[in-house]
Amino acid sequence: MRxxxxxxxxxxxxxxxxxxxxxxxxxxxSPLISSxxxxxxxxxxxxxxxxxxxxxxxxxxxxxxxxxxxxxxGSAEMARETTxxxxxxxxxxxxxxxxxxxxxxxxxxxxxxxxxxxxxxxxNMIRRVLKIIREEYARSRGSSEETDQQESxxxxxxxxxxxxxxxxxxFAALKANVIEAINxxxxxxxxxxxxxxxxxxxxxxxxxxxxxxxRSRTVEAFLxxxxxxxxxxxxxxxxxPFCQGHKMATSLSEAGIETTVITDxxxxxxxxxxxxxxIGTQTVLxxxxxxxxxxxxxxxxxxxxHSTPLIVCAPMFKxxxxxxxxxxxARGEILSKLITLFISNIGGHAPSYIYRLMSExxxxxxxxx
Amino acid sequence: xxxxxxxxxxxxxxxxxxxxxxxxxLTKEEKQRLRKEKKQQKKNKEKNDEKxxxxxxxxxxxxxxxxxxAGSASQPPAQPSPKAVPAPAPPPPAAAAxxxxxxxxxxxxDKPAKSKADLKAERASKGKKxxxxxxxxxxxxxxxxxxxxxxVKRLPEHVQVDNPEVVKxxxxxxxxxxxxxxxxxGYKVSLFSHLHQYSRKAPLxxxxxxxxxxxHPAIVRLGLQYSQxxxxxxxxxxxxxxxxxxxxxxxxxxxxxxxxxxxLVNKLKPYISFLNQCRxxxxxMGNAIKYIKKEISNIPSQCKEEEAKIxxxxxxxxxxxxxxxxxxxxxxKYSIEKISDGDVILVYGCSSLVNHILCEAxxxxxxxxxIVVDSRPRLEGREALRRLVQKGISCTYVLISAxxxxxxxxxxxxxxxxxxxxxxxxxxxxxxxxxxxVAKAFNVPVLVCCETYKFCERVQTDSFVSNExxxxxxxxxxxxxxxxxxxxxxxxxxxxLNLVYDVTPPDFVDLVITDLGMIPCTSVPVVLxxxxxxx
Numbered sequence: 001m002r003x004x005x006x007x008x009x010x011x012x013x014x015x016x017x018x019x020x021x022x023x024x025x026x027x028x029x030s031p032l033i034s035s036x037x038x039x040x041x042x043x044x045x046x047x048x049x050x051x052x053x054x055x056x057x058x059x060x061x062x063x064x065x066x067x068x069x070x071x072x073x074g075s076a077e078m079a080r081e082t083t084x085x086x087x088x089x090x091x092x093x094x095x096x097x098x099x100x101x102x103x104x105x106x107x108x109x110x111x112x113x114x115x116x117x118x119x120x121x122x123x124n125m126i127r128r129v130l131k132i133i134r135e136e137y138a139r140s141r142g143s144s145e146e147t148d149q150q151e152s153x154x155x156x157x158x159x160x161x162x163x164x165x166x167x168x169x170x171f172a173a174l175k176a177n178v179i180e181a182i183n184x185x186x187x188x189x190x191x192x193x194x195x196x197x198x199x200x201x202x203x204x205x206x207x208x209x210x211x212x213x214x215r216s217r218t219v220e221a222f223l224x225x226x227x228x229x230x231x232x233x234x235x236x237x238x239x240x241p242f243c244q245g246h247k248m249a250t251s252l253s254e255a256g257i258e259t260t261v262i263t264d265x266x267x268x269x270x271x272x273x274x275x276x277x278x279i280g281t282q283t284v285l286x287x288x289x290x291x292x293x294x295x296x297x298x299x300x301x302x303x304x305x306h307s308t309p310l311i312v313c314a315p316m317f318k319x320x321x322x323x324x325x326x327x328x329x330a331r332g333e334i335l336s337k338l339i340t341l342f343i344s345n346i347g348g349h350a351p352s353y354i355y356r357l358m359s360e361x362x363x364x365x366x367x368x369x
Numbered sequence: 370x371x372x373x374x375x376x377x378x379x380x381x382x383x384x385x386x387x388x389x390x391x392x393x394x395l396t397k398e399e400k401q402r403l404r405k406e407k408k409q410q411k412k413n414k415e416k417n418d419e420k421x422x423x424x425x426x427x428x429x430x431x432x433x434x435x436x437x438x439a440g441s442a443s444q445p446p447a448q449p450s451p452k453a454v455p456a457p458a459p460p461p462p463a464a465a466a467x468x469x470x471x472x473x474x475x476x477x478x479d480k481p482a483k484s485k486a487d488l489k490a491e492r493a494s495k496g497k498k499x500x501x502x503x504x505x506x507x508x509x510x511x512x513x514x515x516x517x518x519x520x521v522k523r524l525p526e527h528v529q530v531d532n533p534e535v536v537k538x539x540x541x542x543x544x545x546x547x548x549x550x551x552x553x554x555g556y557k558v559s560l561f562s563h564l565h566q567y568s569r570k571a572p573l574x575x576x577x578x579x580x581x582x583x584x585h586p587a588i589v590r591l592g593l594q595y596s597q598x599x600x601x602x603x604x605x606x607x608x609x610x611x612x613x614x615x616x617x618x619x620x621x622x623x624x625x626x627x628x629x630x631x632x633l634v635n636k637l638k639p640y641i642s643f644l645n646q647c648r649x650x651x652x653x654m655g656n657a658i659k660y661i662k663k664e665i666s667n668i669p670s671q672c673k674e675e676e677a678k679i680x681x682x683x684x685x686x687x688x689x690x691x692x693x694x695x696x697x698x699x700x701x702k703y704s705i706e707k708i709s710d711g712d713v714i715l716v717y718g719c720s721s722l723v724n725h726i727l728c729e730a731x732x733x734x735x736x737x738x739x740i741v742v743d744s745r746p747r748l749e750g751r752e753a754l755r756r757l758v759q760k761g762i763s764c765t766y767v768l769i770s771a772x773x774x775x776x777x778x779x780x781x782x783x784x785x786x787x788x789x790x791x792x793x794x795x796x797x798x799x800x801x802x803x804x805x806x807v808a809k810a811f812n813v814p815v816l817v818c819c820e821t822y823k824f825c826e827r828v829q830t831d832s833f834v835s836n837e838x839x840x841x842x843x844x845x846x847x848x849x850x851x852x853x854x855x856x857x858x859x860x861x862x863x864x865x866l867n868l869v870y871d872v873t874p875p876d877f878v879d880l881v882i883t884d885l886g887m888i889p890c891t892s893v894p895v896v897l898x899x900x901x902x903x904x
Contacts, residue, residue, distance in 0.1 A: 238745070238844070239770065240744070240745045240768050240769075240770060241745075241768060241848075242848055243846055243848050243853070246846070246848075246853035246854050247853050249853075249854070249863060250853050250854065250857075250860065250863065253860045253861075253862045253863035254860065256862060257862060258862045258864075259862060259863050259864070260558050260863075260864045260865070260866050261844055261854065261857075261863070261864070261865050261866065262866045262868070263744060263745050263746065263799070263800075263844065263867070263868075264744060264745070264768070264769050264770045264800075265744035265745075265769050265798075265799045265800025265803060265868075266799050266800070266866065266868045266871070267803055268802045268803040268806055268871070269799055269802060269803075269832040269868055269871035270560075270832070270866075270868075272831050272833075273560060273833070294768075294770040294771055294774070295769075295770030295771075297773035297774075297807075298769075298770065298772065298773050298803055298806075298807055301773070301806055301807055301810050302803065302806060305806060332774055
């Protein structure tokens, strides 16, 4: 019989996947390991242990891939892994109605975001899945989709409808529908980079000088796609101290693009010769602002001074609802007035439109997990 | 016709010889004339095929006749500046570069206004093309000295690397001076193909023989210190240069039949070329060299050698003391008024002047803390940090990418300058303009501290036309065990850019603190005018 140590305050030094003793990080115990399984001497079902182990493995990965050394993997991968894990939870966890499932996902989600607060994609995916569950539930109940998605001002004010539901009704087909919808989400995630890079030729013409900072896989794919047909010059700011810009430059130059590496200090000095600035970002905020790598704010100010357009390539899963009051910009935030255009997998948008997109992706009640 | 030119020259030299033997001192004008004739003789010998005998001769005679009245006309108005003095004089005040000899080929069309001597020399060589009438030079020479006089501006060689003629000329000049030519290294970004890019691993001194007979060993050592970055920083380089020149002067002996005032200047020319090859001269060094050359050429000929040398050594000592040491004290006094208790001061890189100011303020018991901003690849901020922390000032250290993050807590920004240009732009270490930009966005006052000897007459609006490219290999770094750019040379489309300077527009700068007081950025040409009139 396996035993589990319920020590919520113990912080592990390292974690091995095959380790039989799982030490939970400073998060509450998973609801999957509820006490009713262990008061008896019956062994817990394998599926659930497997699921719990996977969750713990994911959490420790999150903790390890902290922002101190840069993300261990790109945001797209992180989003895919999170969604796959959530699908697994939906498939393998024990739940009888939508409310249960949402509660499970919400709790797991809180643990995940607590493990690595800087990885906002994890939280975003959780919110997406919660919205999927709500939608599937509503569809099963039979209310029409159009009225639900309208979110008109009148509806918001009268605030009726789903918000008063407690999702306790049981639907047999709900599980299958939810899993199918999550599969669709996964397909969408896999295609985000392709969708973005298909728009490259609309924005880059010949003999341009484009500036970028650090390393963004999205921007890399974007520029490489444009380079197939057009000849242009790229200037990469190296983004000290980790100098991810170096890897970006070598990768771009191997694709045949004329690349120059500059130091962060020279950004303003060379900006007068730059035609466009194209950057990636870590998070897109609901007010159209950005939270991006250090040095991006300086780049944005320099671009503004020279009236150079600043284009942000960001897939939709980076859109994150703000969880604090917005009276003053937070430190490290780039204001939306410095940004010219967002290019996402669903097309190009002005920064002032981002709040609207957010309302289509997430339900307002899920903004606070 | 070459001979006629020579005979003409000889006639005048006879005059001069006569006056010498008679014990009369050659007037300045005659000295200049003599020098110019020597140069023209050389030019004539080179351009034999282009001249027709009569016209060349006629023109020279006419010119000489004009020179006399013109020379006396230009004498009394106290020479507006060394600008009016023809060829042999030191380089135009604008160029912070090597003095290019007057015997230049007809310049390409893109060169700015040529000097009068150039025009005359050209006319002499072209002979037939005497379309530019005689009255024109007369008119120019008799024009009253004012600010509107055409400034002698020759484009310095080190910003014309993409012009093969200029490169060839430089090579010839260096060959004549027996100085090795330093070759460029690595792939140059196309925007900067007009600038040199050297490698620190190949210093010029490796191509010199030991012992070097042409260049004084103190200068060789100085050149090596410059090229390896051992002596860096505007003030440090100028002081090192002046000390090396003092050593040169101490070891100098006038050869027989030569005058100290002329020969010493000629001796210094190859040294300056050599130093320029090691690392392009800074604006402050250019001003210092101009000063020394002026002092040397002002030595009266009857002065004995020992006396002259002592006089020169004292001049240099005084220059260092006045323009650098005392200026720093004056600037510190003004700056301390601007520092109040509880200030958070941001500084960038290592400026000796700003460090001095902060240390003085700390000694005067002001309570403040400092944020030192640093940038790759030089990481000079660490040196500033060391100096400030040693004094006991509490400091924070960040990289330049974090500057927009910490600026909300900063109350003032103090920046040093490499040079202040005549249009109000501040030339300083790369990254300074960025800091000024972000400070402006956060409404934090930016104060630039600069001594007046760094003011220069050049104008520049961007950081491309005149800059310095450092060794591109400096950008290579190892992170997490991987060196991404190690083989950058093998990748044909990859370039590394290591800029040294950039220019900050005057609207980002709130105040310039100089030894003459606190002035706005746009008052730099006023100070330059005042200084020129003084001299």
